[in-house]
Every structure is written in C-alpha cells, then in structure tokens.
Amino acid sequence: MKNNNVTIHDISKALEIDSSTVSRALNNSPRVSQKTKDKILSKAQELGYQRNSLASKLRTNKTHSIGVIVPRISRHFFSSVIAGIEETAFEAGYDVIICQSLDDFEREKKLMDTLLSNRVDGVLISVSMQTTSYDHFKEYQKQGFPILFFDRPCILENTTNVIIDDYKISFEATEHLIREGYQNIVHFSGPQHSQLYQNRTNGYKDALENNQIPIREQYIFESYLMKEDGIAMAQKILQLPEVDAVFSSNDTSAISAMQYLKEKGIRIPEDIAFVGFSNEPVSAVIEPSLTTVKQPDFEMGKVSASLLFEQINCKPSQRIHQTKILEPELIIRNSSKKTS
Amino acid sequence: MKNNNVTIHDISKALEIDSSTVSRALNNSPRVSQKTKDKILSKAQELGYQRNSLASKLRTNKTHSIGVIVPRISRHFFSSVIAGIEETAFEAGYDVIICQSLDDFEREKKLMDTLLSNRVDGVLISVSMQTTSYDHFKEYQKQGFPILFFDRPCILENTTNVIIDDYKISFEATEHLIREGYQNIVHFSGPQHSQLYQNRTNGYKDALENNQIPIREQYIFESYLMKEDGIAMAQKILQLPEVDAVFSSNDTSAISAMQYLKEKGIRIPEDIAFVGFSNEPVSAVIEPSLTTVKQPDFEMGKVSASLLFEQINCKPSQRIHQTKILEPELIIRNSSKKTS
DNA sequence: CTGTTAGCGCTTTCAC
DNA sequence: GTGAAAGCGCTAACAG
Numbered sequence: 001m002k003n004n005n006v007t008i009h010d011i012s013k014a015l016e017i018d019s020s021t022v023s024r025a026l027n028n029s030p031r032v033s034q035k036t037k038d039k040i041l042s043k044a045q046e047l048g049y050q051r052n053s054l055a056s057k058l059r060t061n062k063t064h065s066i067g068v069i070v071p072r073i074s075r076h077f078f079s080s081v082i083a084g085i086e087e088t089a090f091e092a093g094y095d096v097i098i099c100q101s102l103d104d105f106e107r108e109k110k111l112m113d114t115l116l117s118n119r120v121d122g123v124l125i126s127v128s129m130q131t132t133s134y135d136h137f138k139e140y141q142k143q144g145f146p147i148l149f150f151d152r153p154c155i156l157e158n159t160t161n162v163i164i165d166d167y168k169i170s171f172e173a174t175e176h177l178i179r180e181g182y183q184n185i186v187h188f189s190g191p192q193h194s195q196l197y198q199n200r201t202n203g204y205k206d207a208l209e210n211n212q213i214p215i216r217e218q219y220i221f222e223s224y225l226m227k228e229d230g231i232a233m234a235q236k237i238l239q240l241p242e243v244d245a246v247f248s249s250n251d252t253s254a255i256s257a258m259q260y261l262k263e264k265g266i267r268i269p270e271d272i273a274f275v276g277f278s279n280e281p282v283s284a285v286i287e288p289s290l291t292t293v294k295q296p297d298f299e300m301g302k303v304s305a306s307l308l309f310e311q312i313n314c315k316p317s318q319r320i321h322q323t324k325i326l327e328p329e330l331i332i333r334n335s336s337k338k339t340s
Numbered sequence: 341m342k343n344n345n346v347t348i349h350d351i352s353k354a355l356e357i358d359s360s361t362v363s364r365a366l367n368n369s370p371r372v373s374q375k376t377k378d379k380i381l382s383k384a385q386e387l388g389y390q391r392n393s394l395a396s397k398l399r400t401n402k403t404h405s406i407g408v409i410v411p412r413i414s415r416h417f418f419s420s421v422i423a424g425i426e427e428t429a430f431e432a433g434y435d436v437i438i439c440q441s442l443d444d445f446e447r448e449k450k451l452m453d454t455l456l457s458n459r460v461d462g463v464l465i466s467v468s469m470q471t472t473s474y475d476h477f478k479e480y481q482k483q484g485f486p487i488l489f490f491d492r493p494c495i496l497e498n499t500t501n502v503i504i505d506d507y508k509i510s511f512e513a514t515e516h517l518i519r520e521g522y523q524n525i526v527h528f529s530g531p532q533h534s535q536l537y538q539n540r541t542n543g544y545k546d547a548l549e550n551n552q553i554p555i556r557e558q559y560i561f562e563s564y565l566m567k568e569d570g571i572a573m574a575q576k577i578l579q580l581p582e583v584d585a586v587f588s589s590n591d592t593s594a595i596s597a598m599q600y601l602k603e604k605g606i607r608i609p610e611d612i613a614f615v616g617f618s619n620e621p622v623s624a625v626i627e628p629s630l631t632t633v634k635q636p637d638f639e640m641g642k643v644s645a646s647l648l649f650e651q652i653n654c655k656p657s658q659r660i661h662q663t664k665i666l667e668p669e670l671i672i673r674n675s676s677k678k679t680s
Numbered sequence: 681c682t683g684t685t686a687g688c689g690c691t692t693t694c695a696c
Numbered sequence: 697g698t699g700a701a702a703g704c705g706c707t708a709a710c711a712g
Binding site: 007008009019020023024027051052053054055056057058059060 | 704705706707708
C-alpha cells in the first residue's frame with residue numbers, strides 16, 4: 001500500500017540524492033542529467049509520489065490557475081463561455097476554478113475572497129444581477145490583481161471588459177421583423193437595472209422609432225430570469241391580441257413562457273414570429289426554422305481568457321485596459337414574412 | 341494604495357504583538373483577549389490583509405475543499421447535481437472545485453491529479469463515458485483518499501456510490517406506455533458499454549417481455565450523446581412507420597433528433613407518445629404535457645456530498661462503503677392513451 | 681551537473 | 697493571554 005505523504009525528501013533519502021536535485025528533476029530542469037532524472041522519476045513512481053501544489057505555489061507565488069465567477073453554470077450561455085475559457089487556459093497551462101454566484105452579491109464577494117486567498121493569478125467574472133457596487137473590484141485591481149469582466153461589464157473607468165454588442169443586434173433583429181411586415185412586436189427583456197438588458201431594450205425601441213412605429217410600454221416585458229416571470233409574460237401576452245411578433249432577448253423566461261402555454265394547451269398562432277437569443281438549445285427546438293440571435297459565447301470565453309493572460313503576464317503599471325465588443329450574428333433560417 | 345502582500349508579520353510588527361497571537365486572533369481563538377482581537381482585526385482591515393490559504397492549508401494539511409468531476413457542466417442533470425453539492429458543502433464550510441472531463445478519460449485522469457495535488461479533502465466523480473479502467477481510483481482510495489462515485493458507479497468492490505435506479509424506472513416507464521395501449525415502442529438509449537444505459541435498456545426490454553411484446557433490436561437506438569447521433573436516430577425512426585411510441589432515456593440525443601425533424605419540416609404524428617428523462621428543460625418544452633421521468637438530480641448532489649463528508653470525517657479504516665440508490669419519479673401529466 | 685541553505689506564510693506545541 | 701521556535705513541502709539563489 002502506497003503512502004499518501006511521500007515528499008521529495010523521501011525520494012531524496014531513498015536515492016541519496018539531494019532534495020533540490022529531486023525537485024529539479026521532477027520539474028524537468030535541463031540542469032539535471034537524463035540518468036538521474038530517470039532514476040528519480042522511477043523512484044517517484046514507485047513510492048507513489050504526488051506533488052504538493054500548495055507548497056510549490058506558496059514558494060513560487062505563482063499558482064497557474066485562474067478563477068471564473070458566473071451567475072449560474074446551468075445557463076447555456078455561461079457554460080459555453082466556460083468551455084471557451086477552459087480551452088484557452090488549457091493551452092496556456094492554467095487551471096480553471098469555476099464558481100457560481102447564483103446572482104447573489106454576498107456570495108459573489110465571498111467567492112472573490114476565496115479565490116484571492118487561494119492566490120489565483122487572475123479572475124474572469126460576469127457579475128451578479130444584484131451587483132451595483134464595483135468598489136471592491138476596484139480595490140483588488142488597484143492592488144495589481146488582474147480582473148476581467150465579461151458579458152456584464154464593469155461601469156468603472158480603467159477596467160478590462162469583453163462584452164457583446166447587444167444594442168446593435170437587438171436593433172437589427174427588430175428591424176428584421178419590421179422588414180418582414182410585423183408591426184406589433186412584443187419584447188421579452190430582462191431586469192432593467194441591468195445595463196445589458198437596457199441595451200437590448202434600447203435597440204428594440206430605436207428600431208421601432210426608426211420605422212415610425214410607436215413604442216408601447218405594455219409591449220415590453222421585464223423579467224428577473226425566473227420561471228414565474230416567464231409565466232407572467234405568457235399571461236400578459238394573451239391579453240394583447242394584436243401582437244404579431246415577439247423579439248426575445250431573454251430566453252430563460254421565454255422558455256418558461258412557452259412551457260406554460262404548452263402546459264395550458266394554448267398554441268401561439270403560427271403567424272406570430274419569434275426571434276430569440278439562442279443561448280439555450282431550447283430556442284432551437286421551439287423554433288429551429290426561424291430567425292435567432294447567435295451569441296458569440298464560446299468565442300467570448302476564448303477572447304476573455306487570452307486577454308486575462310495578457311494582463312497576468314504584464315506588469316500592473318503597463319496594463320492596457322480596454323473594452324472589447326463582440327458581435328452576435330442574426331441567423332435568418334427562412335423568411336417568416338407575414339402572410340396575412 | 342493597499343499592498344497585496346500583507347502578512348501576519350506585517351500586522352505583528354505594526355502592533356508589536358507576536359505573529360502567533362495575530363494568527364490566533366485571525367482564527368478567532370478563545371485564547372486571545374477580546375481587546376487584542378479587536379486591535380488586530382482593525383489593523384488587518386487597515387492594511388488590507390488577505391489571508392494566504394495556501395500557507396494555512398500547507399501547514400494544517402486540511403484544505404476544506406472538495407473536488408467535483410463531471411463530464412459536462414452544460415448538461416442540466418449535472419448542473420443540478422452540482423447545485424445540490426454546493427448547497428451541502430456550503431453548510432459544511434467546504435469549498436467546491438468544479439471540473440469537467442468532457443467525457444475524455446485522459447483529461448479525467450489529469451483533473452484527478454490536479455485535484456489531488458491541490459490536496460482537496462475528497463472527490464465526487466461521475467466518470468467519463470470513456471472510463472473503463474478504475475484501477476487508478478482504487479489506488480487513491482487505498483491510500484485513504486475519499487472518492488465517491490455518483491450517477492455512473494464504480495464497478496469495483498468497496499467503493500461508495502450514489503446511483504439512480506435506472507432499471508426500475510425504465511421498466512415502469514415502458515410498462516406505462518404499454519398500459520396506455522402502445523405496442524411499437526422505440527427506445528432511444530445511450531452508449532451500451534455504459535452500465536447506466538444498459539440498465540435503462542434492460543428495463544425497457546424486460547417490460548416488453550413481461551407483456552409478451554417481442555423485442556426488436558432495430559427499435560433500440562444506441563447513441564454517443566452527440567448531435568449527429570440524434571440526427572441518425574431521427575432518420576431511422578422515419579423508416580419505421582409502425583412506431584407509435586418513444587421511450588427516450590437519453591434526452592441529449594432526443595433533443596437533436598427533434599430539432600432535426602423540425603428543421604426538415606417533419607412533424608412527428610401527434611399520436612406518437614413520448615416519454616423522456618426530463619434532465620434538460622428542453623424536454624419539458626417538447627412535450628410538457630406528457631409523461632416524463634424526473635430524475636432526483638439535486639437530491640443526488642445533496643446525498644452525495646453528505647456521504648463524502650462522512651467519509652472525510654472518518655478514519656480510512658472505519659469507512660463504510662455502500663451504494664445508495666435513489667428513485668426517480670414517473671410524472672404522468674395526462675393520459676396519452678392511444679386513440680386509434 | 682549537484683549540494684547547501686534559506687524561506688514562502690502560516691499554525692502549533694511548548695514555555696512563561 | 698502571549699511569545700519563541702520549529703516546520704508543513706517545495707524552490708531558487710549561490711556555490712562548487
């Protein structure tokens with residue numbers, strides 16, 4: 001039976017080679033002869049040696065790990081971003097520690113703290129919905145700790161952000177519906193205190209205005225991304241008989257709305273057009289043949305991670321802070337032109 | 341501007357109190373007077389002290405963290421399990437490190453290694469589809485390291501597992517369809533080298549046999565949980581005109597099958613009954629009014645985490661290994677009785 | 681190419 | 697109630 005606590009010193013003793021040489025061999029240093037390396041490696045194997053990363057991290061002050069904080073990993077958008085992050089991190093030899101804030105501000109702060117006390121080299125974060133104060137982030141950053149905000153940007157100056165052009169794509173999606181002949185377009189949005197959802201709503205509004213269509217506030221449905229909000233949306237939409245199209249910038253609620261309607265046996269008329277953000281695979285199932293907004297989720301992960309690594313490998317004083325804007329894509333599968 | 345590298349020694353010097361007392365105070369030891377505690381705490385705040393967990397973990401040989409390895413966090417089943425794990429871990433004061441193997445055996449081994457070298461106190465794992473050899477797990481366990489397998493059990497003796505009674509629920513689901521009048525029931529399954537999917541297929545087969553319905557091998561669709569498999573399934577099902585019901589124990593592929601059919605403009609006849617494992621929110625959207633298998637995902641997370649903590653807080657020699665079986669639920673929303 | 685030595689930041693016995 | 701001192705396991709000058 002192997003012993004769990006084999007250290008380089010045990011190997012050192014067994015072989016009568018100094019522990020520093022053992023350490024070098026284990027790290028594949030060119031300053032150790034192949035012969036000694038082989039001896040050490042096979043002894044390590046034999047004794048069941050398992051490196052203690054804690055000790056090495058403590059000593060070197062480099063952890064080769066980054067933290068990622070997202071509201072919920074179950075949201076398809078975020079798990080795709082994480083896939084992108086992991087791919088880039090893997091190539092760069094970094095470990096990724098994934099955490100979920102559950103959109104809870106206190107939890108988010110606690111997670112930041114845990115990550116920092118574990119000395120991750122940097123953090124990628126999509127802040128919680130509840131987050132309105134960015135002061136503590138600023139504090140960390142001032143200390144030279146690399147933080148990158150993705151999807152939900154930090155409103156402060158001199159921060160690094162990777163975001164999506166929500167305004168533009170929402171404008172385009174809405175204009176698309178208008179061009180197809182729809183006039184009574186409902187907008188499923190998210191929490192309006194969120195910059196991100198505000199941008200989407202503004203894109204929608206401006207597209208209407210740009211086409212001389214009046215903006216009706218009762219056509220804009222706010223939501224807190226909960227199941228109940230989706231149900232409320234579904235109930236509201238039934239009371240607006242003139243509606244002929246939906247632009248959803250919030251699939252989470254759109255899905256529960258659909259689900260609710262289906263459960264009640266209510267069928268949304270075929271001639272109501274639906275344009276959604278295809279975060280969840282669900283939207284593809286709901287209306288796979290219709291227009292969707294394809295978010296650059298995986299790409300966002302890759303871009304964010306590379307930018308963070310740039311920051312990490314750069315002296316705090318020389319870091320360039322920027323806001324990178326990624327473009328979603330409007331995928332028009334077939335025409336949903338109004339027939340009536 | 342705060343300094344990133346404030347240690348207990350800096351506090352110690354500033355206050356002329358020994359660092360050991362500072363350490364005790366920071367850990368809220370009863371052996372320090374309230375007065376000194378207050379002084380130390382406020383100084384720590386002032387200097388922007390941030391504990392170095394690496395050092396403390398190294399010293400105490402306790403990390404208060406556990407690792408979780410799942411194939412993919414984007415699968416709804418797994419993110420629900422993780423939610424359960426995190427809830428229980430949080431209550432117990434443990435950190436959770438989430439990793440995805442992407443169903444890649446080599447990656448899984450590497451992740452195990454990383455977790456171990458970071459000295460997590462235990463690991464919860466749902467092994468990758470590719471995993472056929474469990475020897476390395478056994479090795480770790482022999483060394484007294486607590487490992488718990490969930491969802492996809494370890495076939496070896498003396499391991500702790502938390503699984504779902506797949507056979508039973510598949511039997512019940514199939515019998516339900518038979519009772520409703522269906523005879524030509526297709527089964528969407530997963531990789532047949534996986535015990536889990538075998539159990540599901542066996543449940544399906546035995547239900548047919550139990551009702552004197554012949555088992556037709558061409559009615560059983562294997563899948564590797566990839567999008568292409570779903571498409572292949574969809575194509576196959578179109579060539580079996582007598583099919584009147586589907587029992588899907590693999591929503592991932594079922595969804596892409598549905599999606600493919602929708603994209604092609606093919607409608608599955610209304611009188612084909614569908615019973616699925618409702619892991620993904622999608623199935624609820626596809627057929628929210630029909631029967632589904634509700635898996636105890638969140639519960640599985642809670643149960644698994646508690647069992648792991650029991651193992652952790654128990655000497656290796658005194659650990660009791662068991663296999664806990666959780667029961668899914670057949671949710672019959674309304675009758676899908678055959679009308680023809 | 682290998683050994684000596686010091687120390688990363690923290691905790692914990694043992695004194696007093 | 698507080699201090700002195702040792703050491704967790706590893707790495708990195710520096711020396712030879």
